[in-house]
Amino acid sequence: xxxxxxxxxxxxxxxxxxxxxxxxxxxxxxxxxxxxxxxxxxxxxxxxxxxxxxxxxxxxxxxxxxxxxxxxxxxxxxxxxxxxxxxxxxxxxxxxxxxxxxxxxxxxxxxxxxxxxxxxxxxxxxxxxxxxxxxxxxxxxxxxxxxxxxxxxxxxxxxxxxxxxxxxxxxxxxxxxxxxxxxxxxxxxxxxxxxxxxxxxxxxxxxxxxxxxxxxxxxxxxxxxxxxxxxxxxxxxxxxxxxxxxxxxxxxxxxxxxxxxxxxxxxxxxxxxxxxxxxxxxxxxxxxxxxxxxxxxxxxxxxxxxxxxxxxxxxxxxxxxxxxxxxxxxxxxxxxxxxxxxxxxxxxxxxxxxxxxxxxxxxxxxxxxxxxxxxx
Numbered sequence: 001x002x003x004x005x006x007x008x009x010x011x012x013x014x015x016x017x018x019x020x021x022x023x024x025x026x027x028x029x030x031x032x033x034x035x036x037x038x039x040x041x042x043x044x045x046x047x048x049x050x051x052x053x054x055x056x057x058x059x060x061x062x063x064x065x066x067x068x069x070x071x072x073x074x075x076x077x078x079x080x081x082x083x084x085x086x087x088x089x090x091x092x093x094x095x096x097x098x099x100x101x102x103x104x105x106x107x108x109x110x111x112x113x114x115x116x117x118x119x120x121x122x123x124x125x126x127x128x129x130x131x132x133x134x135x136x137x138x139x140x141x142x143x144x145x146x147x148x149x150x151x152x153x154x155x156x157x158x159x160x161x162x163x164x165x166x167x168x169x170x171x172x173x174x175x176x177x178x179x180x181x182x183x184x185x186x187x188x189x190x191x192x193x194x195x196x197x198x199x200x201x202x203x204x205x206x207x208x209x210x211x212x213x214x215x216x217x218x219x220x221x222x223x224x225x226x227x228x229x230x231x232x233x234x235x236x237x238x239x240x241x242x243x244x245x246x247x248x249x250x251x252x253x254x255x256x257x258x259x260x261x262x263x264x265x266x267x268x269x270x271x272x273x274x275x276x277x278x279x280x281x282x283x284x285x286x287x288x289x290x291x292x293x294x295x296x297x298x299x300x301x302x303x304x305x306x307x308x309x310x311x312x313x314x315x316x317x318x319x320x321x322x323x324x325x326x327x328x329x330x331x332x333x334x335x336x337x338x339x340x341x342x343x344x345x346x347x348x349x350x351x352x353x354x355x356x357x358x359x360x361x362x363x364x365x366x367x368x369x370x371x372x373x374x375x376x
Contacts, residue, residue, distance in 0.1 A: 001028070001033055001034065001035055001036070001082055001083060001084040001085070001086070001361060002036050002038060002074070002079070002082035002084070002085045002086070003021060003024070003025055003035065003036070003037045003038070003086050003087075003088070004038050004039075004070055004085065004086070004087040004088060004094045004096065005017070005018065005021050005037065005038075005039050005088040005090070006039065006040055006063070006066055006067075006088070006090050006092070007039055007040055007042075008022065008037065008039045008057060008059075009022055010042070010045060011039075011040065011042045011045075012042060012043075012226055012227065012228075013195060013197070013226075013227055013228065014195075015194060015195040016110075016172070016194070016274075016275070016276075016278040016279070017088065017090060017110045017275065019278065020110070020149070020172055020278070020353075021037070021088055021108070022037070022051075022055075023173060023350045023353065023354070024353060024354055024357050025037050025051075025053070025055045026051065026053035026055060027350060027351065027353070027354030027357075027358075028354060028357060028358060028361070029051075029053040029054045029055045030053060030354075031354070031358055033358075033361065035054075035055045035056070036055070036056045036057075036058060036079055036080070036082070037051075037055055037056070037057050037058070038057075038058045038059075038060065038066075038070050038073065038079070039057065039058075039059055039066065040059060040060070040061055040062055040063065040065075040066035041059040041060065041061060041062060041066075042059075042062075045059050046059065047059050047060070056079075058073065058079055060073055064092075067092060067094055067095075070094055070096075071094070071096075071098075071099040074099065074100060075099060081103075082100070082103060083103070083104070083365060084103065084104045084105070084106075084361055084364050084365060085100050085103050085104070085105040085106075086105070086106050086107075086108055086147075086357075086361075087105070087106075087107055087108065088108045088109075088110075089107055089108065089109045089133070089137060090110070090113075091113035091116065091117070091129060091133055092129065092132065092133070093107070093132065093133065093136075093137040093140070093141070095136075095137065095140050095141075097140050097141050097143075097144055098140060104364035104365060104367055105144050105364075106144060106145045106146065106147060106360060106364065107137075107141050107144055107145070107146050107147070108146075108147045108148070109146060109147070109148050109153065109157060109275075110148065110149050110153065110275030110276070111148075111149075111150075111152075111153045111156065111273055111274065111275035111297045111298065112133070112134075112153065112156040112157065112159075112160065113129075113130070113133055113273070114130065114133075114134070114156075115199070115272050115273050116199045116272060116273060117129045117130045117133075119198050119199045119272065120197070120198060120199065133160075134160050138157075138160045138161045138162050139161075141162075142161075142162075144166070145166050145167075145168070145360065145363075145364075146162055146166050146167040146168070147167070147168055147169075147170050147356075147357070147360065148167060148168075148169055148170075148275070149169065149170065149171055149172055149275045149276040149298060150169065150171070150275060150276050150297070150298035150301045150302075151169060151301060152297060152298055152300060152301060153169075153275055153276075153297065153298060154167045154169055168356070168360065170353055170356035170357060170360075171276065171348050171352075171353065172276045172278050172281070172348060172353065173348050173349045173350030173351070173352060173353040173354075174278070174281045174282055174285060174345055174348050174349070174350070175350065176285065176346075177258045177261070177262070177282075177285050177286055178255070178258060180258065180259065180262065182258075182259050182262040182263050183262075183263065184262075184263055184264075184265060185220070185263050185264070185265070186218075187218035187219070187220055188216050188218060188219050188220070188265050188328050189219075189220045189221075189222060189263060189264045189265055190205065190208065190209070190219070190220070190221045190222070190264060190265065190266050190267075190268050190324070191221075191222050191224070191260055191261065191264035191266070191267050191268065191283070191288075192205045192221065192222070192223045192224070192225075192267075192268050192269075192270070193223075193224045193225055193257065193260065193261075193267070193279050193282075193283075194225045194269075194271070194279055195225055195226070195227040196223070196225050196226060196227030196228070196229045196230045196233060197227045197228065197229050198229055199271065199272040199273060200227075200229075200270070200271045200272075201270040201271060201272055202223055202229075202233055202270065203233070203236060203270075204268075204270035204317055204320060205221055205223070205268045205270055206221070206233075206236060206237065206240060206242060206246065207317055207321065208221070208268065208320065208321050208324050209221045209242055209245050209246060210240055210242060211321050212321065212324070212325055212328070213245060215325070216328060219245060219328075220245055220246075220247065221242075221245060221246045221247070221268075222247045222249055222260055222264065223246065223247065223248045223249060224249045224250070224251075224252045224256075224257065224260055225249075225250075225251070225252075226250055226251045230248065230250075233248060234248060257282075258286065261282060261283045261285075261286035261288055262286040262288070264283075264288055265288070265327070265328060265334060266288065266289060266290070266291060266324060266327050266328065266334070267279060267280070267283035267288050267289070267290040267291070267309075268290070268291055268292075268324065269290050269291065269292035269293075269296075269299055270292070270293065270320065271292070271293075271296055271297075271299070272296060273296055273297040274292075274296060274297045274298050274299050274302075275297060275298050276297075276298035276299075276301070276302055277290075277292065277297075277298050277299040277301075277302035277303070278302075280292070280299060280302040280303055280309065280345075281302055281344075281345040281348055282345070283341070284308060284309075284338075284341030284342055284344060284345035285341075285342055285345045285346065286338075286342070287335075287338030287339055287341060287342045288338055288341065289308060289309040289310070289327060289334060289337035289338050289341050290303055290308075290309040290310075290341070291309060291310045291311075291312065291320060291323050291324050291327065292309065292310075292311055292312070293311065293312050293313075293314055293315065293316075293320065294311040294312065294313060294314050295314035295315075296314070299311070304340070304344060307337065307340050307344075308337055308340050308341035308344050308345075309337060309341060310323040310326070310327065
């Protein structure tokens with residue numbers, strides 16, 4: 001089977017969607033599936049490699065070149081002809097239905113990118129990208145099954161014209177944290193963990209620190225992650241005079257990521273849009289509550305508002321700051337939310353995620369050849 005994704009976790013801009021697909025790939029391989037992951041090249045990457053799980057990784061093209069080159073790689077038989085194709089649509093689709101017409105095929109969409117296009121691209125490019133995502137892709141894939149990671153993303157796909165009965169929800173899993181003796185910092189510490197790109201809106205977390213420092217003199221913000229927006233964030237930190245309060249940590253190891261979750265008081269997720277919010281449930285396993293925005297995609301499901309974390313009114317930065325302040329002031333409430341966040345997060349496991357995909361692959365392979373590519 002062939003999995004298509006524009007990046008892998010080794011890519012400098014790799015994030016939660018890459019973690020998701022690689023867990024699925026490794027899990028399917030462990031079940032005996034023959035899996036190839038086709039993704040983009042990046043500086044220092046190998047064109048071919050094999051993961052410890054046995055998953056073959058093939059890298060072609062770059063940020064945009066990966067899409068046509070993926071089709072050519074399959075059509076020219078540079079990899080074994082797949083029996084099943086699962087393409088990840090991260091805004092831009094592979095449109096595998098056009099070049100793998102007789103191959104069973106499903107489309108994985110973490111979330112709809114309506115809000116992100118104008119944030120990342122100039123107006124004309126943004127309009128073209130949104131047309132491709134919202135009009136062209138649903139038309140091309142109208143007979144293909146879809147997978148997404150939250151009920152909210154399912155609803156957004158339905159708004160684009162995808163039939164509800166074509167879409168199944170397969171949530172992100174989360175790995176139990178390693179045993180470690182890490183306590184909360186003595187000073188109030190906030191954490192933002194994720195890719196450093198504009199739509200993650202780390203600047204809002206900077207505003208939280210800027211506004212709350214007078215009340216919490218020891219307040220610190222750790223920003224862990226990498227991405228092409230990092231230089232802009234560093235300039236912003238300097239311009240706001242926050243160098244002593246903000247630690248732009250860069251890429252961190254798995255061990256350090258867990259230590260940061262465990263030692264921080266509150267996890268901030270100011271992102272414009274998330275398909276699910278893997279960082280929310282990862283923080284939850286460490287009994288760390290999160291603050292995010294209502295209407296920012298799947299975080300409205302990965303956070304039970306008022307129970308495992310707090311949701312600020314959509315795009316209301318003042319409210320986001322106020323909710324963070326409330327949690328910093330109230331240790332009892334933070335502790336209670338953290339315990340409930342851990343209980344909630346423990347429900348989501350990668351074996352269940354893999355089982356969901358394995359069931360889908362089994363269904364696709366069982367379709368009669370003449371009917372392959374059409375959903376029931």
